[in-house]
Amino acid sequence: MSKRLNGKTAIITGAASGIGLACAQRFAAEGANVVLADVDDARGKAATREIVGHGFNAQYLHTDVSQRQDLASLIEGTVRHFGQLDILISNAGIAKTIPFLEISDEEFERTLAVNLNSAFIGGQLAARQMVAQGGGGVIINMSSVNALLAIPGLVAYAVSKGGINQLTKVMALELAPHRIRVNAIGPGTILTELARSAVMENEAARKKVLSRTPMGRGGEPSEIASVALFLASEDSSYITGQTIYPDGGRLMLNYTVPVDTP
Numbered sequence: 001m002s003k004r005l006n007g008k009t010a011i012i013t014g015a016a017s018g019i020g021l022a023c024a025q026r027f028a029a030e031g032a033n034v035v036l037a038d039v040d041d042a043r044g045k046a047a048t049r050e051i052v053g054h055g056f057n058a059q060y061l062h063t064d065v066s067q068r069q070d071l072a073s074l075i076e077g078t079v080r081h082f083g084q085l086d087i088l089i090s091n092a093g094i095a096k097t098i099p100f101l102e103i104s105d106e107e108f109e110r111t112l113a114v115n116l117n118s119a120f121i122g123g124q125l126a127a128r129q130m131v132a133q134g135g136g137g138v139i140i141n142m143s144s145v146n147a148l149l150a151i152p153g154l155v156a157y158a159v160s161k162g163g164i165n166q167l168t169k170v171m172a173l174e175l176a177p178h179r180i181r182v183n184a185i186g187p188g189t190i191l192t193e194l195a196r197s198a199v200m201e202n203e204a205a206r207k208k209v210l211s212r213t214p215m216g217r218g219g220e221p222s223e224i225a226s227v228a229l230f231l232a233s234e235d236s237s238y239i240t241g242q243t244i245y246p247d248g249g250r251l252m253l254n255y256t257v258p259v260d261t262p
Helices: 018-029 041-053 068-082 105-132 155-178 193-200 203-210 221-232
Strands: 009-013 033-038 058-062 087-090 137-142 180-185
Touching (some): 018 033, 018 041, 018 221, 033 041, 058 068, 193 203
Parallel strands (some): 009 033
8 A cells, every 4th residue: 555654754743642643643654754742741652652563653752842942852853763854743732711801921821832832933943954954844733713713712722823824824935945835724623532521521512513513523533634644745745835624614604603582
């Protein structure tokens, strides 16, 4: 079977679980050397052992993406272990529901540091390495439908994802001469462990989410990994600066609010 990422080395942040883990598993199966980066060492190491157990190449590196030095060490460690860097997926992210009138400066800045600043710093460091190698590579930033759709209580998250979309465009423009493509993925509701427990096991929350999703179901992490694979491979060789939304049709429908009619 043809493996679309043979000989490539990919870093995936936030790879201990959820979408990041699904991307790591899929990329490894497609022939890539995969570096899983996370702060959850127990789960990250277990995931890496599982991937290696299937006969693929993988390494785990503890990385706090809010720290420039950690990201620099991640790039350096990847190159030291696998000899090069071809793909970066900036996937690590956090989201806390806090009312706008109550969110602190610290909470707002922490969310931006993890979700947005890390994509800028990680992308810059990765691109420098790719240029030093002679050019060529792929960077994928994890956005969200909430880059375009506002949700009460998620001001920091929404702002960070809106920033990701603009960051992706500017990076794509500046890095195109170096043959580095930059795109983003904006998922809708994806059934990670957190979403399954917080949303799908609560009947009211489940109905609320599905009422906004024309396809009538949540997405699977593996479905986002398929989009990431497309963007990382030569199948998307003429695509850069775009955000692709695997959202079950949510953006077309947009959000609805309850209205009391007189």
